[in-house]
Amino acid sequence: MSRHLKIAAAQLGPLHRADSRRVAVRRLIALLREAHGMGAKFVVFPELAFTTFFPRWWMEDQAQVDERYFERAIPSAETQPFFDEAKKLGIGYYIGYAELTPEGRRFNTAVLVGPDGQLVGKYRKVHLPGHAEHKPQAAFQHLEKKYFEVGDLGFRVWRFMDTITGMLICNDRRWPEAFRVLALQGAELVALGFNTPTENLHYPEPPALRVHHHLIMAQSMAFQNATWLVETAKCGLEDGFRMFGHSVIVAPTGEIAAKTATEDDEVVVFNADIDLAQNLKQTMFNFAAHRRPEHYKLIVERVGAEVTPANP
Ligand code: ING
Numbered sequence: 001m002s003r004h005l006k007i008a009a010a011q012l013g014p015l016h017r018a019d020s021r022r023v024a025v026r027r028l029i030a031l032l033r034e035a036h037g038m039g040a041k042f043v044v045f046p047e048l049a050f051t052t053f054f055p056r057w058w059m060e061d062q063a064q065v066d067e068r069y070f071e072r073a074i075p076s077a078e079t080q081p082f083f084d085e086a087k088k089l090g091i092g093y094y095i096g097y098a099e100l101t102p103e104g105r106r107f108n109t110a111v112l113v114g115p116d117g118q119l120v121g122k123y124r125k126v127h128l129p130g131h132a133e134h135k136p137q138a139a140f141q142h143l144e145k146k147y148f149e150v151g152d153l154g155f156r157v158w159r160f161m162d163t164i165t166g167m168l169i170c171n172d173r174r175w176p177e178a179f180r181v182l183a184l185q186g187a188e189l190v191a192l193g194f195n196t197p198t199e200n201l202h203y204p205e206p207p208a209l210r211v212h213h214h215l216i217m218a219q220s221m222a223f224q225n226a227t228w229l230v231e232t233a234k235c236g237l238e239d240g241f242r243m244f245g246h247s248v249i250v251a252p253t254g255e256i257a258a259k260t261a262t263e264d265d266e267v268v269v270f271n272a273d274i275d276l277a278q279n280l281k282q283t284m285f286n287f288a289a290h291r292r293p294e295h296y297k298l299i300v301e302r303v304g305a306e307v308t309p310a311n312p
Pocket of ligand 1: 129130169170171172174194195196197
C-alpha cells in the first residue's frame with residue numbers, strides 16, 4: 001500500500017498595509033478550518049503570510065518596519081491563535097513570515113510545523129530578488145535585498161509526516177539548483193510559498209507570460225526532481241498592487257493535480273500518493289546512475305555567465 005498524504009494549498013487573497021496581523025490570523029484560521037473540512041493533513045500557506053508584501057514600499061524607519069512587518073518570535077501573542085488552531089485540528093503546515101532574530105538579523109523565513117504543533121524545520125530564503133536601493137521613478141519597489149539577508153540555513157529536508165519534505169520560498173523556484181539540492185537529499189515533497197507581482201518592475205512584460213513562467217517552472221521542477229510540489233500564493237490587489245494566484249499542487253510526473261481559480265482566499269486539496277515518484281527516481285531520474293557532476297563544475301564555481309568558447 002503506497003503512502004498517501006492529503007495536501008492543501010491554502011491561498012491568501014490580498015493583505016493591505018492597514019490589515020493588522022489579527023486580520024491575517026483570522027483569515028488563516030478560516031483557511032485551516034476549510035482545509036481540515038476537506039480532509040487535508042498538511043497545509044501549505046504563502047510567503048510572508050501575516051502581512052502585506054511590504055518590500056514593495058520604500059521605508060526608512062527600521063524600527064517601524066520591524067514592529068509592523070517582522071516577527072520577533074513565532075508564534076507571538078498575535079499569531080498564537082493560528083498555531084493553537086492548527087494543533088487543535090491536528091494539521092501539519094508550512095507558513096512564511098518575516099523573521100527578526102534576537103541578534104537583530106532579518107530573513108524571509110518559512111517554518112514546517114507538525115500536526116502536534118512542534119516546530120520541525122526552518123528555512124531562510126536564499127534567492128532574494130529585486131534591489132536594495134530606492135527606485136523613486138518605479139511604480140512600486142521590490143526591496144527584498146534591502147529588508148532581508150540571504151538565508152544562512154541552506155536547502156535542507158526533514159522527515160515529516162512520513163515523507164521527506166523540503167522548503168523553498170518564491171524566487172527560489174526560478175533557480176533549478178535549489179530544487180536539485182533538495183532532491184539530492186531525497187526530497188519527495190517540496191513546499192513553497194510565493195508573493196509574485198503581476199506587473200514587471202523593469203519592462204512591460206505581458207502579465208500572462210508571468211503566469212506561464214510560473215506554471216512551466218513548477219511542472220518542470222517537480223518532474224525533473226521527481227518530487228511533489230506545492231506552491232501557494234498570497235495574491236490579488238494589495239493596496240492596488242496586483243499579485244497573481246495560480247497556486248498549484250504538482251505531481252512528480254509534472255502534472256498539475258490541483259490549481260486555484262481565484263485571487264482570493266481559496267483552498268485546493270489533493271490526496272497525494274507519495275510513492276508515485278518511485279519509478280521515476282529508479283529509472284529516468286535515477287541520479288546515481290545518470291548524473292555526471294564532473295562535468296557540472298561551472299554551476300558551482302561561476303556566479304555570472306562569462307563567454308568562454310571552446311574555439312579561439
Ligand atoms: N517575488 C517574485 C518571484 O520571484 C520576481 C519576484 C518576479 C522576480 C518575477 C523576478 C521575476 O516570483 C518574490 N517574492 O520572490
